[in-house]
Amino acid sequence: MMSFALVAAGCNDDGSGSDGAASPAAHAGTTGPAGTSPQPSDPASSAPATAPSSPAAPSESEAGASGPGRCTAEGLGMSVKRGDGGAGQVYYELTFVNKSGRSCALNGFPGVSLIQRDGAVIGAPAKRDGTSHGATVLAPGRTAHVVLHTLNQGIADGGCWKQGDYLRVYPPGSKEALTLRDPQIRVCGDRFTTTSVER
DSSP, X not given: OOOOOOOOOOOXXXXXXXXXXXXXXXXXXXXXXXXXXXXXXXXXXSOOSSOOOOOOOOOHHHHGGGSOOBOOGGXXXXXEEEOOOBTTEEEEEEEEEEOSSSOEEEESOOEEEEEOTTSOEESOOOEEXXXXXXXXXXXXXXXXXXXXXXXXXXXXXXXBOOOOSEEEEEOTTOSSOEEEEOOOOOOBTTOOEEOOOBX
């Protein structure tokens, strides 16, 4: 009697495939080296002098049934207003609104910079203040915010930075930025920080 051996062919998965999360398309003019100013007509497209370091947020494909994917710059709007301060402290509330038609999450710290009309970064990007509040899920039309902190003029050495023409903000985990014209933010005493996103 003849016997037959069955040999199963293995499938080699080297893990090099894409995880399915498409990285955001870069703005025009962002391929140059850091510090290179873009054309004056598009200040929001300049590459940040310091790449924002935000905790990685789950992509839509990674989130799956566990929850919504991260909010993208394309699906967000933002505004800024001066908050209550005292004893030489100045606070600004930077608000994100979900303009998309689906829920999304913001997790961690944004990258925040003041920039000139020609795209040059003023001073340095905002430093992190405190610890992360974790993921904040935004339904369509809902908002979340961070608090920006600086000082009144004369409270500390260092003087005041030049007034910014734009505020450029990278949402946590995003390579694309939101840009707000004439934010009326003045940084003094070399103090410029941001909290993590919270409701």
